[in-house]
Amino acid sequence: MAALTPHPDRLLPADPGVRSLARRLYETVRELPIVSPHGHVDPKILRDDTPFADPTSLFVQPDHYVTRLLHAGGVPLEALGVGEGPLPEDRARAAWRLLCSHWHLLRGTPVRYWFDSSFAAVFGITSRPSAENADALYDRIAEQLAQPSHRPRALLSRFGISFLATTDDPADDLSAHRALRDDPAVGTVVAPTFRPDRYLEVGRPGWPALVKELGGDTDSYAGYLSALQDRRRYFIENGAVSADHGHFDAGTEPLAEADAVRIYRSALAGTVTPAEATAFRRHMTFEMARMSCDDGLVMTLHPGIWRNHHPATAARFGPDTGHDIPVAVEYTRALRPLLERFGTHLGFHLVLFTVDPTVYSREIAPLAGFYPSVYAGAPWWFLDNPAEIRNYQRAVTEIAGFGKLSGFIDDTRAFCSIPARHDMSRRLDAGFLASLVAEHRLDEDEAMDTLTSLVVSQPRAVFKL
Amino acid sequence: MAALTPHPDRLLPADPGVRSLARRLYETVRELPIVSPHGHVDPKILRDDTPFADPTSLFVQPDHYVTRLLHAGGVPLEALGVGEGPLPEDRARAAWRLLCSHWHLLRGTPVRYWFDSSFAAVFGITSRPSAENADALYDRIAEQLAQPSHRPRALLSRFGISFLATTDDPADDLSAHRALRDDPAVGTVVAPTFRPDRYLEVGRPGWPALVKELGGDTDSYAGYLSALQDRRRYFIENGAVSADHGHFDAGTEPLAEADAVRIYRSALAGTVTPAEATAFRRHMTFEMARMSCDDGLVMTLHPGIWRNHHPATAARFGPDTGHDIPVAVEYTRALRPLLERFGTHLGFHLVLFTVDPTVYSREIAPLAGFYPSVYAGAPWWFLDNPAEIRNYQRAVTEIAGFGKLSGFIDDTRAFCSIPARHDMSRRLDAGFLASLVAEHRLDEDEAMDTLTSLVVSQPRAVFKL
Amino acid sequence: MAALTPHPDRLLPADPGVRSLARRLYETVRELPIVSPHGHVDPKILRDDTPFADPTSLFVQPDHYVTRLLHAGGVPLEALGVGEGPLPEDRARAAWRLLCSHWHLLRGTPVRYWFDSSFAAVFGITSRPSAENADALYDRIAEQLAQPSHRPRALLSRFGISFLATTDDPADDLSAHRALRDDPAVGTVVAPTFRPDRYLEVGRPGWPALVKELGGDTDSYAGYLSALQDRRRYFIENGAVSADHGHFDAGTEPLAEADAVRIYRSALAGTVTPAEATAFRRHMTFEMARMSCDDGLVMTLHPGIWRNHHPATAARFGPDTGHDIPVAVEYTRALRPLLERFGTHLGFHLVLFTVDPTVYSREIAPLAGFYPSVYAGAPWWFLDNPAEIRNYQRAVTEIAGFGKLSGFIDDTRAFCSIPARHDMSRRLDAGFLASLVAEHRLDEDEAMDTLTSLVVSQPRAVFKL
Incomplete structure (x- = not known):
């Protein structure tokens, strides 16, 4: 029977000289606590601590x-x-x-x-x-x-996770998060993340009923904005540090107030057109940035996915069943209205993710290389693998430096894979930095300092922990 | 005078440790027979065996x-x-x-x-x-x-080609293939490939005359479909395993029956508009998939080429004279109608080729990583080179695994280059697998098994040989 | 205090065997004079030789x-x-x-x-x-x-720059260039470059006044063409070898004469629409190619940049302040009218630059790999870094060979960085060629010959020096 024995040098560069350098670097961060500022663990499994x-x-x-x-x-x-x-x-x-x-x-x-x-x-x-x-x-x-x-909380502690963000519906009462916060036995900070997508997509079937779940007076556009602001505030009071947005494109063109009001009314009446719904969603992405400038929530963007590509599978097995497929994405034009208005707003943080790797060097790095607010999100979903992580490292740092990387994001619902995912990232970061030292582009002390930053200080700074 | 002495280690990774591993892997497949499921050798040179x-x-x-x-x-x-x-x-x-x-x-x-x-x-x-x-x-x-x-058949045998697909017009009588099949002296299976492009592009100059070459009653849309089905059947009877499609884009939106009938009539009358012709061609790509589900022909797609970019050269020297230039291609949207309908059809095989390498990680691998029917075609034409093959290997396998690669396709009309092309692919596959072993991501026994699959079993399975 | 000691082997490949090969190659070109056919040094600092x-x-x-x-x-x-x-x-x-x-x-x-x-x-x-x-x-x-x-001319001489092109307004009197040419103490050829962008963008604010600066009779479209031709001739008389074009896209669709005349009149009257202005600019790019065929100026294209992405910064600090952001670019369709007409014109040279690296293998290399006139411009601006230069080397040479590279272009206004930029390029070229030798794809004598070509003969041939 074949053995399964993960090698201590796995994923480090093959060249013996570079590998020994990489190993030295990796050892300095191997055991550091895990910071996980974006993911999909269900907080209830931690609250209830029921065995898997x-x-x-x-x-x-x-x-x-x-x-x-x-x-x-x-x-x-x-x-x-x-x-x-x-x-x-x-x-x-x-x-x-x-x-x-x-x-x-x-x-x-x-x-x-x-x-x-x-x-x-x-x-x-x-x-x-x-x-x-x-x-x-x-x-x-x-x-x-x-x-x-091997119960959830024991693993959470054993995994050395110091901060864990979940992804939550704005209408969630966050009782699981509160229970975890109030329990002195839980050493990990478990924070909610505000994910308002379906409330902003006013053309979705069932939206007029859904929007009522936000609470407040959502009969008017002004009331809807207030309700969203209130829910953000509630999330912040319960530990949230970021708001996450995953629409089809990255559009942020704002509407005139009157148009927003008009479309909102059509949406409530169920007569909104697809084009109006798209325009409204782009407008609301702009408004979410405005709210982030006000309330401090880090804004993360995850566009460029065609959801439920195979409808028969979605109908039978539900969403998130493996057939969400990327499409080409565009940021330079799409984000201009938002960045024109908020790009240099002090304290605003905008983290751009992509499943279209062509935008790393063409758009994301140039934007992150000018706007103080913009960070290049770590490779996500389909791109969370060694080949694409290496592309990202090279493409972004050559243009924007290490200081504009988001730090690693595991984005996972596979609880047991969290340490392995962060460990993979640390190994790849160590390998990349070792290659820069080997080519005499960076001194070893700088590489060491950079690696610690990437693992600890960068995600803490970017996500305001 | 400078020597020409191809080195035994050519194309293997430069690092000495990885190279010796790669050499060991390569040796296990170096001498295996060649399977060539897509190419452009003229079968008549093999039938006639006239000296070059x-x-x-x-x-x-x-x-x-x-x-x-x-x-x-x-x-x-x-x-x-x-x-x-x-x-x-x-x-x-x-x-x-x-x-x-x-x-x-x-x-x-x-x-x-x-x-x-x-x-x-x-x-x-x-x-x-x-x-x-x-x-x-x-x-x-x-x-x-x-x-x-050095006559064609002697080389065919010396090259160790066990299976060779040609590319053929649907109206071809396939007499060359039959002659080769009936000749016991020919040890290679030489199979035709059904390539109906020009019959599906109803706006081409001369199409009303051309379509008659299909035989049958092509005066009606229904008769046209039957004629295509009949020709596919004839090809299958004569050994064909696949149908190849090379249009400008990958569109597959079906038309309502009435619209198809109407456009077909306009096409016969020579009054079809370019937009109608495009819509009809996309519809017919959908129909070709339906026929593949019925008759089992593997469907291969080669879109994204601007043919005859320099008209003066085309006018003087003909087509295929070096100025077909790639354009950006899109699959996620374009293939949705086809995959919605046939993507999980048991036994349907769809091999996606591209000359736009940005779609490997963004679209092809995610599609191949869900749909059982979809395979990522080997780098083709401009991309059939070490740099792009390495990109493809990394991009596709990280997302879809090795099991969804098509295996190597030489796609060549340069008969004498066939062994060199397949040998290049084997060397690059060995090098890639060696790098995975060197980074401790795969055990050596798995690498060896995977390499043999890529060279032998994968193309046989994907092309149903 | 940490040391700053650039390592003699910096940027050469890490593998010891490949590195020693690369070092041997690099040594053969390390000290060669610098040819800089495109950049942004202000000629006045050289004419005046005022200390920095x-x-x-x-x-x-x-x-x-x-x-x-x-x-x-x-x-x-x-x-x-x-x-x-x-x-x-x-x-x-x-x-x-x-x-x-x-x-x-x-x-x-x-x-x-x-x-x-x-x-x-x-x-x-x-x-x-x-x-x-x-x-x-x-x-x-x-x-x-x-x-x-450390005065400008002393540095110019110490840097070993044999040819230095600047970038100049068509209305410039080129007196600085003439003064430098007439000064026997200046050992460098300092040549102007014709950069007509703003004169071709007829919808720009202030264009009706601006166009008068060209001189001649610009009241009519015919007079405008003549004025441009005259200024090109004046530039050539003063040493210019190329004309540089940096518009938003690479469009080259010509207009009918009557339409060009009509739009030109609207532009003079200040009533031109944005769509007309774009059509006219694409038409003029075509006309610039025609003039290049006549007068021999090498044509260089730098499209694909969204200028002044953050208007508030532009308003306060001016243009070229770090927020010009790339957008996806397209060449195959856009250049077809130009290449259909002039692509095989004897002596016409068209150098294509990009900040969208996806077009290297998809469009630029295939175009350069057929049209004798087309060259693949060295990685520019955001792409002028080791990662993207290595991508470019691999992507372009596999498809079009080394003979269609432009040679290195520093494109800089940072005078003191010129030697470092060219040295970086030589190191990366040496490393790339060494890797080809190490993989036995090229003999060492060929690598040496190719490296010298890239550093010396190629830029001289491409820019007709």
Whole structure:
């Protein structure tokens, strides 16, 4: 049976000289606490601290990174329990066997890397998954999940996570966050993130009912703005540091007040056109920036995704099931209205993410290389892998320097992969800095200082922690 | 005189440790038979087995990769015999001298690499081409071309090509393919490929006459669909495994039946507008996918080329003379109608090629990383070179894994370059896998297994051989 | 205090074997004279040979590469004296201290690299700038600037610049260039470059008055064309070798004569629409190519920049203050009219620059790989850094060979950085060629010959020196 033994030098550059330099750098940050300013962990699992149900519901069902790769290789989503809660044991085991027997489909992907690292570090697994050992691995993980050592809070502490942001609906009462904050046994700061997308997309089916969930008087445009401001304030009072925005494009053209009022009324009446809804959403992105200037929430942007590309899959299994597909994105024109108005506003922070890597050197780095407010968000989603992270490092730092990187963001709902993801980032940062030292573009003391910044001070400064 | 001695380690990574690993991997596939599921060899040269006329008609005149580089460096196309058949000996020699005396123009290009490899391996040439040795090289090659050892079938066998697909007009009678299949002396399977582009572009000059060549009753839209289906069936009966489509964009929006009928009528009458013709062609791409679901032909897409960018050259020398220029291409939106309908159809295979490398990580890999039907086609045409192949390897495998690569496609009409092209791919695959092992992301046994898959099983599975 | 000691092997590949090869190559071109066919040095500083005023006015105020990075890191532009002439000493020192105390912001950027090289080579500085040594460095540089050894002409000679092109307004009388040409003490050829942008953008505020500065009879379209032709001739008589064009896009669609006449009249009357102005500018780009075919000026194109992205900064500090931001650019369609007409015109040279690196492999290299007139301009502005230069080298040479590279262009107004910029290019070229030799794709004699070509013969041939 093949071994699973993550190598201590994994992901460091292959050249022996550069590798030994990279190893030296990496050692200085390897054990530092994790700062996770953007992600999708459900705070209720931490509040309730209920044991994870089984290996499949922890590692397979909710993780579209995993299920889409298996689906692409011919495994039906229903066999993996996608879109369902914890499965009966026979189905959970069957799904787990599908993962293990298709292990080769993960070769070369970061998913494989994260699995290797977390299987080894968290569950002490020492053999490579396969059809043969699938049941043994299932048993071994299931057994540990039942122990106090592997309950959510124990892992949170063991992972060394000092700050963890979740992603939350503006109407959420944040009771889970409050419970965690008020519990002295929880050493991690668990902060909510304000994610208002669906309230700003006024052409969505059901929006007129949805908007009422914001509370306040949303019968008028002015009341709607107030309601949003109030919810932001509530989030801030409960620890939020940022507001996250993920629309189709990055448009920020503001409307004249009268037009906004008019479109808002049509939206309430259910007669808004798609073009009006788009114009209103762009206007509201501008307004969100204005509110960020007022209330201090860091603004993060995640545009450029065609959601639910395969409608039949969405209808049967729900959203976030692996067929959100990137499209080309544009920032220079789209952000001009926002940056013209707020780009040099003292204390405003705007973090730009992309799944279209062509904009790193063409648009994001030049913008971050002038506007004090703009930061280049770490590679996200499809780009959160060694090849694209290396592209990003080179493309952005050559144009904007290290000071305008956001620091690493794990953006994950796969709780057990958090340490492996941050560790991957630290290794790649160490490798990149080592290559600059090896080419005599940076001194080693500078590389060391830069690496610590990237891991600790930069995310703290960018996200105002 | 400078030597021409292709190094056994050529194209393997420079780092000594990674190189020795790559060499070990490469050795396991070096001698494996060649599977060539997409290319442009003329089957008649294999059927007739007539000796190649001379070095110039074999290596220069028909190969736009070569002639465009010389033209870009100031050599007129007429001096190279572009667009002509075999030249009288004085002109053939003069063209050959132009190639040799401009040898420096090929530095750094894959064309140079393919020449080096095939000159050495096929013709035993040991000195670098130059003005000085041009005539000697011509003589040496010409002399061998006259020998039985260098006739087309002898080379086909010597090259170790087990499967060779050609590219053919739907109206072709495929007699050459049948003759080859019926000849027990031919050890290679030579299969036709259904390439219906010009029959689907109803606004082309001469289309109303052209469409009659399909046979059947093409006076109605329904008859036209039947005729296409019949020709596909005929191709399948004669060994075809795929249908290839190379339009300007990747659009697949279907039309309502009535609109298709109406546009088809206008096309027959010669009154179709360009916008209607484009809409109809996109509709027909959708229909071709439907037929592929029915009859099993693998569907390959090659969009994104502006054909005949320099009309004066096209008018004088014909098409395929080096000035087809890529444009930005888009897949996420364009393919949605097709994938919504057929993306999870069992057994449907859709291979996406591009000459716009920005779509590998942004669109192709995410699509291939969800849809079981979608494969990422190997770098094609302008991108068939080490730099872009390495980008592709990294970009696609990090997102979709190795299982969704198409395997190598040579796409060439340069018969003698086939082994060199496949060998280049094997070397680059070995180097890439070695780098993953060197960074401890893959074990060596997995790398070896993956390499064999890429060379043998993957193209066989993707193209249903 | 940390040392500043540029390493002799800086920027060469890290692998020891490749590095020693690269070093050997680099040594053959290290000391060769500098050919600078495109840049922004003010010829008056060379004519007048007045000592540079102080370190801040030399290194900080006019260099938007530097000031934008400090601004992005939170330093106000006014504190750096942007848009002002030489500052009183206290402000100049204060600005200099800001540079030194924010030295970490430059890590990883080419600006840092150029500073290191020129501080060491030109001013003998041996310690890394910091808040602590800022005043000492200021004094040390200021003291040398007052010496004859560091006056502009002395540096020009010491830098080994054999040819230096400036960038000039068509209405310029070129008296500075004439004075330099007529002075036997000046060993460098200082040539003007014809840069007509604002005269071709007929919708600009103030254009009707501006156009009169061209001289001649510009009351009619025909007279305007003649005036431009006359100014081009005047530039050529005064040594110009090229005409440079930097519009928003690369459009070259010609107008019918009658339309050009009509739009020209509207422009004079101040009633031209933006759409007409754009159409006219594209038409004039076509006309400029026609004139280049007639008079031999090399045509260079620099499209794809959104100028003055932050209007408030432009209003206060002027243009070229760090917020010109790239946009996606397109060449295949845009250049077709021009290339259809002039692409194979004997002696016509068209050099394509870009700040959108996606077009190197997709459009520029394929165009340069067919049209004899087209050359791929060296990475420019935001792309003038090691990462993007390496991308360019790989992307362009694999498709178009080395013969269609423009050779290095420094494009700078930072006089003291010129040697460091050219040295960086030579190191990167040596490293790239060494990697090709190490992978056995090129013999060492060919690499050596290619490197000399890139440094000397290529820019001379492309720019007709």
